[in-house]
Amino acid sequence: MQLALARTRWPLAVAVAVLIAAAVAAALLWQSQYRSASTAVAMTGGDIARAPDLIRRYGCAGCHTIPGIPGGDGKVGGPLQDIRQRVYVGGVVTNSPDNLVRWIVSPQTFSPRTAMPATGITEAEARDVAAYLYSR
Ligand code: HEC
Numbered sequence: 001m002q003l004a005l006a007r008t009r010w011p012l013a014v015a016v017a018v019l020i021a022a023a024v025a026a027a028l029l030w031q032s033q034y035r036s037a038s039t040a041v042a043m044t045g046g047d048i049a050r051a052p053d054l055i056r057r058y059g060c061a062g063c064h065t066i067p068g069i070p071g072g073d074g075k076v077g078g079p080l081q082d083i084r085q086r087v088y089v090g091g092v093v094t095n096s097p098d099n100l101v102r103w104i105v106s107p108q109t110f111s112p113r114t115a116m117p118a119t120g121i122t123e124a125e126a127r128d129v130a131a132y133l134y135s136r
Contacts, residue, residue, distance in 0.1 A: 037135045040084075043097045046131030054129050058119040067136045077116060083133040090114060100133070101126045 037048060052069055055061050061072035065079040086095045089103045093110045102109055104126040107116040121129070 036084075040131045040134035043134055044101065044127050044131040046127035046129070048128070048131045048135055050125070050128040051132030054121065054125050055132070058121045058125075060119070060129070063116070066133075068132075080133055081136055083136065090116070097130060097134070100130045104129055 040046075041048060055066060055069055055072065060066065060080075061069050061074055063074040063076035064072070065074060065081070066072035067079075067081045083095070083100070089095050089100050090107060090111050093099045093103065099110070101123060105121060105123055106118050107114045108118060
C-alpha cells in the first residue's frame with residue numbers, strides 16, 4: 001500500500017522538479033539579459049528602446065541582418081550580432097563604444113573606401129543603436 005502510494009507520487013515529484021528547474025532557468029536567462037542590457041546602456045549612454053525604430057528608419061536593417069528586428073535580414077553588409085565580442089569595427093578600428101558610434105554616424109572617417117554609406121543618423125541616435133547592438 002505504502003509502495004503504491006510512493007509510486008503514484010513519483011510523477012508529481014518529477015513534475016515539481018521540472019517546474020522548479022524551468023523557473024530557475026527562466027530567472028537566470030532574464031537576469032543575464034537584464035545585465036547585458038544595463039551594461040550596454042552604461043557603455044554607450046544610449047536608449048535601447050529607441051533603436052528598433054531608428055534601425056528601420058536609417059536603412060540599417062536593409063543592409064544588415066540584425067537580431068530582434070523583424071524583417072532585419074539584409075545581406076549587403078555582415079550580420080550585426082555578437083558585436084560586443086568583436087575586436088574590430090569594420091575591420092579597421094578597435095571596438096569601443098565611441099568608435100562604434102562614430103562608425104555608425106560616419107564609416108568613411110575610419111574606412112574611406114567602405115561600401116557602408118553615412119545614413120544621416122545623428123550621434124545621439126547612433127548611441128541608441130550602439131546600445132542596442134551591444135545588448136544583443
Ligand atoms: C547600403 C548598405 C548599408 C547600410 C544602409 C548600412 N550599412 Fe553598415 N555596413 C555595410 C557594409 C557593406 C559594411 C561592411 C563595411 C566594411 O567592412 O568596410 C557595414 C559595416 C557595418 C558595421 C561594422 C560591422 C563589422 O562587422 O565590423 C556596423 C557596426 C554597421 N555597419 C552598422 C550599421 C548601422 C547601425 C546602420 C544604420 C544606421 C548601417 N550599418 C547601415 C552596409 C550598410
